[in-house]
Amino acid sequence: MFDDFAFSAFVVTWLAAGIRLAGPLLLAALGEIYAERSGVLNVGIEGTILLGALGAYLVTYATGSPWLGVFGAVAAGVISNLFLAWMYVTVMANQVVVGVVFNIFALGLASYFYRIVLGTSGNPELIPMIGSISIPGLSDLPILGPILFSQSALFYVSIVIVLIAEFVLLRTRFGLNVRAVGENPRAAANAGISVVGIRYICVLLSGAGAGAAGGYLVLAQIGLFRDTMVVGQGFIALAIVIFGRWRPIYAALAAFAFGATDALQLSLQLFSFDVAPQLLLSLPYVFTVIAVSGLIGKTAQPAALMEPYRDR
Amino acid sequence: MLPAVELRGIVKRFANVLANDHASLSVLPGEVHALLGENGAGKSTLMQVLYGSYHADGGEILLDGSPVHFANQRAAIHAGIGMIHQDFMLVRPFTVAENVVLGLDGELQLYEEKRGILDLAGASRRIEELSTHHGLQVDAGARIEHLPVGVQQRVEILKLLYRNARILILDEPTAVLTPQETAKLLETLRSLAAEGRSIIIVTHKLHEIIEVADRVTIMRDGKTVATVAKEDTTEAELARLMVGRDVLLRVRKSPLKRGATLLTTQGLKVNDDRGEEAVSGIDLSVNAGEIVGIAGVDGNGQSQLVEALAGLRPVMGGQISMEGTDITHGTPACRKACGIAYVPADRRGVGSVGTLSIEDNSVLCNLGAFTGKFGVFRDRARSRSHARDLVARFGVKAPDIRFPAGKLSGGNLQKMILGREIMQQPKLLIVEQPTRGLDVGAIEGVWAELLKVRDSGQGILLVSAELEEIRNLADRILVIFEGRFMGELRPEDADDETIGLMMAGRSGKTRTMTHV
Numbered sequence: 001m002f003d004d005f006a007f008s009a010f011v012v013t014w015l016a017a018g019i020r021l022a023g024p025l026l027l028a029a030l031g032e033i034y035a036e037r038s039g040v041l042n043v044g045i046e047g048t049i050l051l052g053a054l055g056a057y058l059v060t061y062a063t064g065s066p067w068l069g070v071f072g073a074v075a076a077g078v079i080s081n082l083f084l085a086w087m088y089v090t091v092m093a094n095q096v097v098v099g100v101v102f103n104i105f106a107l108g109l110a111s112y113f114y115r116i117v118l119g120t121s122g123n124p125e126l127i128p129m130i131g132s133i134s135i136p137g138l139s140d141l142p143i144l145g146p147i148l149f150s151q152s153a154l155f156y157v158s159i160v161i162v163l164i165a166e167f168v169l170l171r172t173r174f175g176l177n178v179r180a181v182g183e184n185p186r187a188a189a190n191a192g193i194s195v196v197g198i199r200y201i202c203v204l205l206s207g208a209g210a211g212a213a214g215g216y217l218v219l220a221q222i223g224l225f226r227d228t229m230v231v232g233q234g235f236i237a238l239a240i241v242i243f244g245r246w247r248p249i250y251a252a253l254a255a256f257a258f259g260a261t262d263a264l265q266l267s268l269q270l271f272s273f274d275v276a277p278q279l280l281l282s283l284p285y286v287f288t289v290i291a292v293s294g295l296i297g298k299t300a301q302p303a304a305l306m307e308p309y310r311d312r
Numbered sequence: 313m314l315p316a317v318e319l320r321g322i323v324k325r326f327a328n329v330l331a332n333d334h335a336s337l338s339v340l341p342g343e344v345h346a347l348l349g350e351n352g353a354g355k356s357t358l359m360q361v362l363y364g365s366y367h368a369d370g371g372e373i374l375l376d377g378s379p380v381h382f383a384n385q386r387a388a389i390h391a392g393i394g395m396i397h398q399d400f401m402l403v404r405p406f407t408v409a410e411n412v413v414l415g416l417d418g419e420l421q422l423y424e425e426k427r428g429i430l431d432l433a434g435a436s437r438r439i440e441e442l443s444t445h446h447g448l449q450v451d452a453g454a455r456i457e458h459l460p461v462g463v464q465q466r467v468e469i470l471k472l473l474y475r476n477a478r479i480l481i482l483d484e485p486t487a488v489l490t491p492q493e494t495a496k497l498l499e500t501l502r503s504l505a506a507e508g509r510s511i512i513i514v515t516h517k518l519h520e521i522i523e524v525a526d527r528v529t530i531m532r533d534g535k536t537v538a539t540v541a542k543e544d545t546t547e548a549e550l551a552r553l554m555v556g557r558d559v560l561l562r563v564r565k566s567p568l569k570r571g572a573t574l575l576t577t578q579g580l581k582v583n584d585d586r587g588e589e590a591v592s593g594i595d596l597s598v599n600a601g602e603i604v605g606i607a608g609v610d611g612n613g614q615s616q617l618v619e620a621l622a623g624l625r626p627v628m629g630g631q632i633s634m635e636g637t638d639i640t641h642g643t644p645a646c647r648k649a650c651g652i653a654y655v656p657a658d659r660r661g662v663g664s665v666g667t668l669s670i671e672d673n674s675v676l677c678n679l680g681a682f683t684g685k686f687g688v689f690r691d692r693a694r695s696r697s698h699a700r701d702l703v704a705r706f707g708v709k710a711p712d713i714r715f716p717a718g719k720l721s722g723g724n725l726q727k728m729i730l731g732r733e734i735m736q737q738p739k740l741l742i743v744e745q746p747t748r749g750l751d752v753g754a755i756e757g758v759w760a761e762l763l764k765v766r767d768s769g770q771g772i773l774l775v776s777a778e779l780e781e782i783r784n785l786a787d788r789i790l791v792i793f794e795g796r797f798m799g800e801l802r803p804e805d806a807d808d809e810t811i812g813l814m815m816a817g818r819s820g821k822t823r824t825m826t827h828v
């Protein structure tokens with residue numbers, strides 16, 4: 001059905017697109033891992049991604065620098081999640097309810113700001129994006145070169161962040177404190193750890209991750225902002241955390257698997273294949289439903305996930 | 313000598329309870345000081361005030377004579393205080409080393425660590441040194457969830473020693489130990505005190521105090537009522553100070569009249585919540601007119617066994633029958649219909665519905681009998697008189713029968729649940745930890761009721777971690793360890809040593825008993 005050349009071209013476009021699509025999922029999932037490891041289920045990352053995208057777009061639009069845009073995305077994520085952290089940790093509201101309501105609120109907020117700043121002119125303006133980097137030597141490798149070594153600069157940054165996140169979580173004091181707080185907050189408090197402090201930091205980290213994910217969407221994938229651009233990526237990231245068993249490296253693998261599933265549908269259309277695209281389009285969401293339905297992964301879940309901690 | 317730690321007039325109030333009412337305590341360096349009191353006397357609260365977990369509403373804390381104020385546990389740790397809680401504070405999926413070094417950063421940092429990167433190898437080395445030095449064997453790399461409770465407690469002690477705590481608080485440390493482990497622990501505490509540390513041991517067990525303490529402070533109803541030196545006191549005096557009146561925990565048992573076999577199990581297997589086998593093939597039989605006691609350290613499968621018998625936990629293998637009828641997979645309602653009643657250890661979570669009144673709770677498991685018109689409406693008149701009967705007969709202290717069950721004290725709630733089950737006249741009564749947390753007066757009452765049930769020809773299966781209770785009530789004692797029976801004893805043969813060895817997993821010299 002394929003000759004060799006067409007087949008390798010298919011694989012290359014497919015996997016390269018898979019990795020491109022995996023980037024935002026990965027960043028959002030990394031942040032979420034920290035929040036969940038500390039015992040907070042931050043469902044609000046869906047809305048945070050959108051706010052991050054808006055932040056990236058507006059800052060880049062105003063300054064012309066996509067790297068400042070990344071900063072804007074992270075800042076939008078952290079600031080908006082300060083509110084979430086307060087609701088989760090201090091108010092001790094139901095985490096799922098707060099997260100879902102926040103997502104709706106973020107959607108309204110994002111379209112509002114976007115209209116205010118850019119008017120209702122209809123055609124959104126393109127902004128400069130962060131370019132791809134071809135790593136000299138490696139990018140000339142057959143097949144692997146175009147897949148792995150000619151990606152957006154943000155992709156390489158994300159990979160470095162995965163390694164740092166894994167190291168910090170498993171090998172440092174801070175990581176140990178985070179894991180202790182998520183497993184047994186009372187024991188952590190009795191060992192002298194500030195449960196509230198750790199949880200605030202971790203929710204803000206997940207805000208930073210989700211914000212950066214939004215920045216990735218705008219600055220490395222699309223180059224403009226629309227309030228419909230996030231479509232469930234935050235929820236997919238929640239599933240990736242579960243598939244990744246709350247470990248950054250495994251989550252990276254899971255993110256690439258989701259990215260690849262998503263890209264499959266695009267690539268197959270490109271090669272005019274005879275599969276209903278709707279079917280493929282739904283695949284990541286099907287996996288997400290399976291993951292969050294609790295059919296898998298229960299054993300690796302932090303024991304105090306979603307348990308508010310009352311000080312005294 | 314200047315006290316190492318002194319608490320003066322501590323007041324601590326929770327929503328509607330005055331847990332500490334001007335409580336005072338003073339502990340010398342090198343002293344083992346016992347804090348004695350019944351459950352609910354306020355001992356744990358007082359210790360958590362000292363450890364910085366609670367802020368006192370009044371009073372002051374002095375260390376070496378100077379006043380201190382602890383904003384949180386961290387500040388107390390920094391001042392050299394260490395506490396082992398009643399329920400251990402260990403992170404189960406972590407290793408021993410990870411648990412020991414937990415929280416030791418910032419101003420609590422003890423050993424050089426580069427940029428906050430964990431040095432678990434160094435910590436393991438130091439833990440091993442400490443454990444050899446103090447005779448507390450542990451494997452620093454083992455995960456807590458794989459360690460038996462006795463070893464977990466060693467980890468807790470090592471945690472304090474690693475921090476070089478000079479004031480060690482142990483809250484009911486022997487509740488989960490076998491008699492032999494307890495003896496070992498008390499020995500360790502003595503040697504730590506000999507190094508000049510101050511040890512506060514919280515307990516309600518008198519003989520432990522006689523064995524280990526230099527001085528005793530007694531708490532009752534939130535107040536510290538007396539501090540006495542061990543040489544100047546007796547068990548009887550301590551008991552009187554603790555309860556506020558003379559106590560005589562003796563029971564008079566009539567001769568055994570064993571009737572027909574009621575409940576039998578064969579090769580019963582049950583899993584715990586994590587899906588691991590908790591009960592591994594248990595054969596058991598209970599006859600009418602006898603009390604069968606199951607003794608064992610908490611967490612050896614007795615709760616799962618009882619829950620399976622009550623129909624609250626699926627049976628993974630083997631068989632349960634009641635008077636010859638197979639009820640292995642029957643629902644709780646089906647067991648009730650066969651004449652089995654169950655008094656759970658968890659009175660508030662399983663045994664009652666806290667927000668409902670005493671009246672509603674008293675008919676809860678027998679609604680069918682209190683249904684009036686058309687089989688739909690409740691017969692309030694009858695349920696009211698039933699509840700009044702129950703309250704009167706079992707001495708439940710409450711303002712009236714509309715009082716919510718959740719607001720009853722532990723002892724009164726237990727009397728209500730026990731009364732409810734007994735008044736249904738079951739053939740077999742399964743009771744789990746019936747006197748846990750009750751004061752001595754209430755214990756006397758519960759024991760007397762259980763013996764009445766026995767003497768009226770009903771069977772009782774009694775699960776208890778209190779050896780005294782088992783010895784006083786049971787006609788036969790089965791000792792459970794890791795989901796298996798280690799043997800069967802007659803109460804008169806069940807001395808501390810024999811039963812203790814069996815609780816630790818060594819099978820006793822089982823005497824086969826001739827069933828009548």
Ligand SMILES: Nc1ncnc2c1ncn2[C@@H]1O[C@H](COP(=O)(O)OP(=O)(O)O)[C@@H](O)[C@H]1O
Pocket residue numbers: 326327329330331349350351352353354355356357358
């Ligand atoms: N966190 C809490 N909230 C409300 N009441 C409490 C709390 N902790 C303890 N109490 C109450 O304070 C009293 C003393 O409890 P506690 O100090 O645990 O006693 P002890 O350790 O002597 O058994 C009890 O009546 C108990 O119900």
Ligand SMILES: [Mg+2]
Pocket residue numbers: 355356357398483484
């Ligand atoms: Mg206590």
